Amino acid sequence: MANWKGLIREQLEKDREAAVQLLQQWVKSPSVQGEEQSIQQSIAELLGQMGLDVDLWVMEGEELVSHPYFVSPRTTFEGSPNVIGVWKGQGDGRSIILNGHVDVVPAGDLAQWDDDPFSGKVEDGKLYGRGATDMKGGNLSSLLAIQVLQKLGVQLKGDVIFQSVVEEESGGAGTLATIIRGYKADAALIPEPTNMKIFPKQQGSMWFRLTVKGRSAHGGTRYEGVSAIEKSMLVVQAIGQLEKERNDRLDDPLYAKLPIPIPINLGVIEGGKWPSSVADLVKLEGRMGVAPGEQMDDAKAEMAAALKKLAEVDPWFAEQPVELEWFGARWVPGAVELDHPLMDILQAQFEAVTGDRAIVEASPWGTDGGLLTALANTPAIVVGPGVTQVAHYPNEYIVLDEVFRCAEIFALTLLEWCGVAESVKE
Amino acid sequence: MANWKGLIREQLEKDREAAVQLLQQWVKSPSVQGEEQSIQQSIAELLGQMGLDVDLWVMEGEELVSHPYFVSPRTTFEGSPNVIGVWKGQGDGRSIILNGHVDVVPAGDLAQWDDDPFSGKVEDGKLYGRGATDMKGGNLSSLLAIQVLQKLGVQLKGDVIFQSVVEEESGGAGTLATIIRGYKADAALIPEPTNMKIFPKQQGSMWFRLTVKGRSAHGGTRYEGVSAIEKSMLVVQAIGQLEKERNDRLDDPLYAKLPIPIPINLGVIEGGKWPSSVADLVKLEGRMGVAPGEQMDDAKAEMAAALKKLAEVDPWFAEQPVELEWFGARWVPGAVELDHPLMDILQAQFEAVTGDRAIVEASPWGTDGGLLTALANTPAIVVGPGVTQVAHYPNEYIVLDEVFRCAEIFALTLLEWCGVAESVKE
Numbered sequence: 001m002a003n004w005k006g007l008i009r010e011q012l013e014k015d016r017e018a019a020v021q022l023l024q025q026w027v028k029s030p031s032v033q034g035e036e037q038s039i040q041q042s043i044a045e046l047l048g049q050m051g052l053d054v055d056l057w058v059m060e061g062e063e064l065v066s067h068p069y070f071v072s073p074r075t076t077f078e079g080s081p082n083v084i085g086v087w088k089g090q091g092d093g094r095s096i097i098l099n100g101h102v103d104v105v106p107a108g109d110l111a112q113w114d115d116d117p118f119s120g121k122v123e124d125g126k127l128y129g130r131g132a133t134d135m136k137g138g139n140l141s142s143l144l145a146i147q148v149l150q151k152l153g154v155q156l157k158g159d160v161i162f163q164s165v166v167e168e169e170s171g172g173a174g175t176l177a178t179i180i181r182g183y184k185a186d187a188a189l190i191p192e193p194t195n196m197k198i199f200p201k202q203q204g205s206m207w208f209r210l211t212v213k214g215r216s217a218h219g220g221t222r223y224e225g226v227s228a229i230e231k232s233m234l235v236v237q238a239i240g241q242l243e244k245e246r247n248d249r250l251d252d253p254l255y256a257k258l259p260i261p262i263p264i265n266l267g268v269i270e271g272g273k274w275p276s277s278v279a280d281l282v283k284l285e286g287r288m289g290v291a292p293g294e295q296m297d298d299a300k301a302e303m304a305a306a307l308k309k310l311a312e313v314d315p316w317f318a319e320q321p322v323e324l325e326w327f328g329a330r331w332v333p334g335a336v337e338l339d340h341p342l343m344d345i346l347q348a349q350f351e352a353v354t355g356d357r358a359i360v361e362a363s364p365w366g367t368d369g370g371l372l373t374a375l376a377n378t379p380a381i382v383v384g385p386g387v388t389q390v391a392h393y394p395n396e397y398i399v400l401d402e403v404f405r406c407a408e409i410f411a412l413t414l415l416e417w418c419g420v421a422e423s424v425k426e
Numbered sequence: 427m428a429n430w431k432g433l434i435r436e437q438l439e440k441d442r443e444a445a446v447q448l449l450q451q452w453v454k455s456p457s458v459q460g461e462e463q464s465i466q467q468s469i470a471e472l473l474g475q476m477g478l479d480v481d482l483w484v485m486e487g488e489e490l491v492s493h494p495y496f497v498s499p500r501t502t503f504e505g506s507p508n509v510i511g512v513w514k515g516q517g518d519g520r521s522i523i524l525n526g527h528v529d530v531v532p533a534g535d536l537a538q539w540d541d542d543p544f545s546g547k548v549e550d551g552k553l554y555g556r557g558a559t560d561m562k563g564g565n566l567s568s569l570l571a572i573q574v575l576q577k578l579g580v581q582l583k584g585d586v587i588f589q590s591v592v593e594e595e596s597g598g599a600g601t602l603a604t605i606i607r608g609y610k611a612d613a614a615l616i617p618e619p620t621n622m623k624i625f626p627k628q629q630g631s632m633w634f635r636l637t638v639k640g641r642s643a644h645g646g647t648r649y650e651g652v653s654a655i656e657k658s659m660l661v662v663q664a665i666g667q668l669e670k671e672r673n674d675r676l677d678d679p680l681y682a683k684l685p686i687p688i689p690i691n692l693g694v695i696e697g698g699k700w701p702s703s704v705a706d707l708v709k710l711e712g713r714m715g716v717a718p719g720e721q722m723d724d725a726k727a728e729m730a731a732a733l734k735k736l737a738e739v740d741p742w743f744a745e746q747p748v749e750l751e752w753f754g755a756r757w758v759p760g761a762v763e764l765d766h767p768l769m770d771i772l773q774a775q776f777e778a779v780t781g782d783r784a785i786v787e788a789s790p791w792g793t794d795g796g797l798l799t800a801l802a803n804t805p806a807i808v809v810g811p812g813v814t815q816v817a818h819y820p821n822e823y824i825v826l827d828e829v830f831r832c833a834e835i836f837a838l839t840l841l842e843w844c845g846v847a848e849s850v851k852e
Contacts, residue, residue, distance in 0.1 A: 208701075220715060269698060271694070365644065
């Protein structure tokens with residue numbers, strides 16, 4: 001058997017400059033929602049040059065938008081195609097999906113960036129720009145894993161399905177569309193920024209809106225009214241209590257290091273219209289974490305029950321119950337067995353490449369992996385370069401060495417998972 | 427001495443129909459902020475016909491807008507003139523200001539009104555429309571008091587200064603302008619809707635804005651951030667505690683019947699931008715009641731101290747203190763000695779007209795009386811027809827009998843306070 005590790009590392013080194021330029025090109029393409037056409041077109045061309053079967057399409061149709069897992073602020077996707085390239089195997093091997101999203105969150109306040117948010121600047125081994133970490137760096141690792149094997153003359157037995165999807169940041173409609181289109185595999189890797197920790201389980205999440213009611217009155221006689229702001233404090237407390245109960249009973253060792261494994265975050269509050277009036281309405285919007293393996297409907301029911309119990313704390317809530325709505329984004333939780341064969345391979349290759357034992361944890365956020373696992377019967381593991389602390393923030397960057405290290409681990413994983421059919425170097 | 431009570435009542439009855447039509451005409455004029463020109467013009471004409479010295483002017487100038495007591499969302503007042511009519515006395519008598527505002531708050535949600543908000547409809551002895559109670563009904567009482575004395579051939583010794591001002595609902599710039607223009611008197615009556623309770627003391631109030639800081643993070647790892655929504659709960663508690671302390675030490679018997687004599691109302695809350703992010707900023711806006719006799723600067727300092735003490739409750743506030751701003755509207759508190767001669771006269775005439783003892787309390791809200799007392803050395807007493815429960819609300823109305831009863835009490839009060847110089851009926 002060839003010294004794959006040495007050969008792969010050598011080849012990656014050889015092609016490093018071109019790879020960095022490709023990542024720069026990707027980051028310079030500001031693929032925020034609705035603006036993914038250009039980068040997807042160029043990725044499709046590249047996949048074609050690599051000899052993959054390329055599928056570029058704009059998702060649409062009733063099956064998509066009326067799907068129970070469909071979540072998006074929009075229903076038409078002009079300017080936002082999905083791209084898939086299939087590297088067909090010779091047969092008799094396990095297939096794998098390498099899934100990554102190409103949409104990035106907006107740059108936000110430009111004043112907080114030291115450079116143009118889409119500069120792609122390289123400095124001290126880091127590449128800067130919105131999307132560098134979340135997750136164009138990881139996408140490059142996947143692409144390089146295929147390229148390096150091709151350059152080494154490898155033919156795999158199983159198919160490798162490279163997916164460059166849209167809409168992950170809005171709830172996963174892009175990956176949902178790939179599933180509806182029929183794509184599935186024996187397993188999937190998603191190189192979201194985990195700092196190369198291996199996440200067989202991913203927290204799901206969903207957004208909710210609470211409407212807390214009061215009764216208006218003049219502020220000078222505020223005791224004649226009921227303040228929705230004061231009542232909303234009780235609601236915040238009840239949500240905190242619910243979060244505690246849900247986390248206390250979670251004994252998954254993968255979550256042992258997280259202070260609050262499945263948080264309930266209240267992110268937005270808004271109520272009242274006039275300083276001199278008692279506020280008669282407060283809206284709270286938040287994100288509820290859903291445990292891997294938990295049914296989303298069960299989590300919803302638990303939230304509804306906690307709000308109903310508020311009537312025991314304050315009879316006002318019996319008269320004017322808090323209204324609960326589920327709206328906007330939603331990410332399905334995902335879970336893969338810890339002894340899944342791909343887990344073994346990944347951990348072995350991580351150790352082979354880095355000399356360290358891989359850290360296995362559960363993700364504190366949702367990914368498209370939940371959809372792949374739940375709907376496409378494709379167990380998905382999330383592992384990739386970069387740290388979440390810089391994702392969605394000004395001056396986002398990725399350490400380039402990490403991208404190549406991930407590519408090396410992925411290439412070795414593909415060899416083992418899909419199996420080698422033939423190789424000129426063997 | 428003539429039977430003034432009988433004569434006044436008889437004359438008011440005689441003129442009742444015309445008076446109701448005048449109030450209808452006033453209420454039909456939708457004199458919201460910026461739209462007072464028409465009603466003020468017609469009042470000025472009427473005062474002129476009554477033989478008063480009329481002063482109609484649009485307030486302006488540096489002295490006004492840079493005055494420390496100037497509060498208004500605007501600095502030019504085209505379309506919003508003040509009107510004053512002076513009924514000159516023969517001399518050697520006490521003067522009096524009859525002050526009332528002609529600006530009304532907006533109609534609000536039209537769907538909540540049974541009729542056009544400016545209908546002036548009369549039904550079952552009530553006159554309906556925005557401003558009927560707050561405070562065109564009271565203004566009519568003042569005007570009728572002068573008219574009825576004139577019709578009875580009375581000449582008073584002291585001046586009666588009828589003031590129809592703008593901007594009361596926005597903080598009193600209209601009355602401030604009358605003071606800058608030189609108007610003052612030995613005392614003032616303001617017929618705001620007190621349900622004919624006599625308010626020698628009026629609560630002041632001022633608006634504040636609190637900025638509570640947090641630190642952003644992703645909702646899935648919310649423990650890496652600091653929620654400004656959670657921190658604002660502590661702020662709401664601290665404000666509640668401050669309100670309690672301020673009211674506990676208030677032993678004014680005039681406030682004995684009010685559950686919270688000088689409330690601090692938090693009327694507006696707004697913070698956070700994204701359900702999946704930890705909110706890094708919450709703004710709270712409210713109204714702080716100021717006790718009669720209390721210095722506004724002392725109340726401000728007390729609020730600042732209470733917010734500073736939050737650092738003892740939670741060290742976060744030592745690092746990120748709550749910001750305090752005083753903005754927008756402000757009403758100066760007012761206080762007249764309980765044994766002020768005008769108090770004696772008012773109570774006596776109330777009892778003479780109604781057969782009941784007058785109720786003397788302190789107002790739970792500010793009026794322009796604070797400015798008159800503090801800046802023009804004109805002790806102001808607030809007493810008028812109508813109830814605050816309908817002011818600022820849909821289907822606002824006033825009971826017409828109350829308007830005429832107030833006019834009767836005011837006419838008798840003018841006779842005693844200003845002194846009768848001559849009368850054809852005497």
